[in-house]
């Protein structure tokens with residue numbers, strides 16, 4: 001599996017009758033690292049949720065390596081190689097870290113889990129702890145590791161650093177950078193901390209009221 005190219009054209013979407021995305025067009029090359037920026041409420045999470053098939057789409061196209069994602073339901077999108085780590089860090093609080101990593105998987109590929117632990121050594125130390133005992137940063141590592149175990153070709157990370165201490169943020173960003181540098185996945189990151197976003201990304205997209213208002217490299221800004 002190799003990194004996927006993402007091509008979004010004139011995407012409009014929202015919730016019920018409420019339009020949030022007002023015609024988003026966006027092109028991300030395979031193995032690209034794109035930071036999506038914008039103030040609270042401009043539609044960053046809605047964009048990711050729409051790529052993942054979790055909102056109401058009114059029009060436009062989402063192509064992953066030329067395949068139309070909008071024709072697929074959420075689980076078909078995941079099978080096609082989409083990995084989505086949402087903003088809310090959903091984990092199973094009464095399962096251990098290791099059970100969380102395996103949840104929903106039929107087989108338990110030991111090699112994969114060691115890979116996840118290599119990326120986040122803290123998770124290995126805490127593998128017998130319950131999900132509910134984890135710090136926010138550890139929960140973020142856990143949800144990210146779970147998604148990575150699905151071997152996505154396109155990874156969406158929605159504000160993974162939100163509310164976390166700087167030392168954990170550095171650890172997470174180092175892991176994301178390492179992941180992206182394998183070239184095995186294309187990464188889109190929503191991030192409010194400009195320094196972290198610019199250090200990570202080779203491209204920046206700025207949203208305002210459901211529209212792309214600027215796109216370029218971090219150096220252009």
Ligand code: ATP
Pocket residue numbers: 015018020038039040041042043044045046047087
């Ligand atoms: P933040 O930086 O705070 O995470 P965001 O850019 O991710 O903001 P969204 O969460 O996409 O913004 O929200 C965009 C708009 O959509 C907001 O007005 C929000 O209230 C609305 N919205 C978000 N989720 C829902 C939902 N499930 N149902 C209805 N409206 C929603």
Ligand code: MG
Pocket residue numbers: 044045046087158159
């Ligand atoms: Mg959001």
